[in-house]
Amino acid sequence: MLEHVRQFDPELADLLNLELGRQQDGLVMIPSENFASPAVLEAAGTVLTNKYAEGYPAKRYYTGNEFIDQVETLAIQRAKQLFSAEHANVQPHSGSGANMACYEALMQPGDKILGLNLAHGGHLTHGSPVNFSGKKYNFIAYGVEKETEALDMDVVRKLAIAEKPKVVLSGHTAYPRKMNFSEFADIANEIDAYAMADISHIVGLCLAGEHENPVPSHDVVMTTTTKTLRGPRSAIILSKIIDRLQEKYWPGEKKNLAQRIDFSVFPTFQGGPLEHIIASKAVAFKEAMLPEFKGYQQQIVKNAKALAQSLMDNGLRLVSGGTDNHLMIIDCSKLPVQNGKVGAQVLEKAGIYTNMNMIPFDTGTPFKPSGIRLGTPALTTRGMKEKEMKQIGEWIAQLLQNPTNDALIAKTKQNVKDLTTHFPLYSELK
Ligand SMILES: Cc1ncc(COP(=O)(O)O)c(C=O)c1O
Incomplete structure (x- = not known):
């Protein structure tokens, strides 16, 4: 597959091969990572990268879009069918950009929005003070309860009624429990707020009926196309066409909700769409x-x-105390590693890839948080099952309890490598 790169740029080809080897020989347990299929990868590396197609199908600024329009329309149709959505915008380059576009379509700068506390599982784009979201909008955080470390929807409802935000945002990047999307939608309805969900992490679970699909009950839903969806690094926005709150929040506005979303993506925040990635998303939707x-x-x-x-x-x-979805968070604060940063580094030495993460009511900092976030989407793609999970859990616990035992780290690294040989990955790419 790397034939041409190898010929022209052996230095880069070597690096690409080393990264392929790392993915093959290690245990990728970062819950936002996965292994896209060869078809998804192939579509992303096509001649569509050559085309400038500013605008939308049948409304482009340049010529030559006869086939590009069909590709994008196919991706849109598949996204709508897959999610039961009225409207789909498949152009966002990334999840952060897509969230930016959603907020722009729903709010004015300074407007109030309810989102999950970052240390309790919310994403950077859900109101972090260092992110555009926290700088541009007035984010009010809801969080988990101290006892259960889970959300109590009565508490969320009370906060929403007291704060009266314009948007109620659900979804997360590190919350191990189910989110009750219909209750979030009810709360939004109750206070005349928009219901928005960011299902980037659990999108596949929502599609498979493992979790509720928020698309029917929400005004706007954003998802990245990586993670549990197993597509390329990108995102999409799904929405209703009609804005049920247009009179209240956008008097005199001619564009409906779907048109405002489209306008926010292009021309407000993006220029030409990445049509090769849109083609790759179409493949992932078909899968x-x-x-x-x-x-x-x-x-x-x-x-x-x-x-x-x-x-x-x-x-x-x-x-x-566990998980309802694809991820979990280990509290390292009482372990010999003391924090998630050291913990994730120890696991990495043994070829087990996870990430450091804040835990609810963390006494650490984002650079030295108490937690490690890990999950199963990528290992499941490789075909691993409960038996392997039990073994991997034992290895992880041993390493976190004995972080300075170099012999144990070396032995585990070998065990990890041996295990991965039974679950081949991308053998056709070598
Ligand atoms: C819930 C959530 N929203 C948004 C994003 C941002 O996506 P991206 O990294 O593509 O900007 C992520 C990425 O991890 C995420 O988990």
């Missing part, structure tokens, strides 16, 4: 329509439960 996609998502959850159980059986504390 997600296959019956086996559902089985894959079910196995992700079964694997996460087995991994969580193994970690807890081996003495680790998990935030909220």
